[in-house]
Amino acid sequence: GAVVSQHPSWVICKSGTSVKIECRSLDFQATTMFWYRQFPKQSLMLMATSNEGSKATYEQGVEKDKFLINHASLTLSTLTVTSAHPEDSSFYICSATIAVPYNEQFFGPGTRLTVL
Amino acid sequence: AQKITQTQPGMFVQEKEAVTLDCTYDTSDQSYGLFWYKQPSSGEMIFLIYQGSYDEQNATEGRYSLNFQKARKSANLVISASQLGDSAMYFCAMREARGERGSTLGRLYFGRGTQLTVWP
Numbered sequence: 235g236a237v238v239s240q241h242p243s244w245v246i247c248k249s250g251t252s253v254k255i256e257c258r259s260l261d262f263q264a265t266t267m268f269w270y271r272q273f274p275k276q277s278l279m280l281m282a283t284s285n286e287g288s289k290a291t292y293e294q295g296v297e298k299d300k301f302l303i304n305h306a307s308l309t310l311s312t313l314t315v316t317s318a319h320p321e322d323s324s325f326y327i328c329s330a331t332i333a334v335p336y337n338e339q340f341f342g343p344g345t346r347l348t349v350l
Numbered sequence: 351a352q353k354i355t356q357t358q359p360g361m362f363v364q365e366k367e368a369v370t371l372d373c374t375y376d377t378s379d380q381s382y383g384l385f386w387y388k389q390p391s392s393g394e395m396i397f398l399i400y401q402g403s404y405d406e407q408n409a410t411e412g413r414y415s416l417n418f419q420k421a422r423k424s425a426n427l428v429i430s431a432s433q434l435g436d437s438a439m440y441f442c443a444m445r446e447a448r449g450e451r452g453s454t455l456g457r458l459y460f461g462r463g464t465q466l467t468v469w470p
Contacts (some may be wrong), residue, residue: 236465266456277441277460278395325393331456341387341395 240342252266255313256347257328263308264330284311318349356461371427379449381469384425390438432468
């Protein structure tokens, strides 16, 4: 089956530092990758949509300069949380889509970010 | 308006019993897909089952079945013969073929989730 990996699985950083999270589709080429954010006991909130070779599309209310997304290839997208603050602490999940059979999204295992 | 509504924050079921998790959706698209995902405490999102809006038969995958009632716009998940390992958060999601103007094509809309607890 289609596998999506995320790295790192968890990260703790000091306030003011930047953190990069990688999302890779391991055995397929993803037409689109999505980045989600999830607070404890809450649903997934779509942050942005990423297509290879083009600028990411951000959802309303998501700061583009805060959450930098780079989609370098059909198998890799990165999310960089710049100048992280404690309120950025959350669970970040990426997903990658494959066209057949029904444009299913395959999710990565998530990255738990804690900003001290 | 909420695209996906899950009205049960928590559900409890005894092992080996069946349980139904509710999901209603709101869309003006004729073509859409409905998904159910399981999220255990580890955080990974596990795909369970898919129902297309034009599918006439209710989807089934092992112990999971989707009770699709198009006129009511409901897509309830039925888990038969519950197991302790089924304890997790369950999310209903929808993807629209066209979506509203300005919306992200192909995005999933998630409900708030239902925390299922299976007890022995």
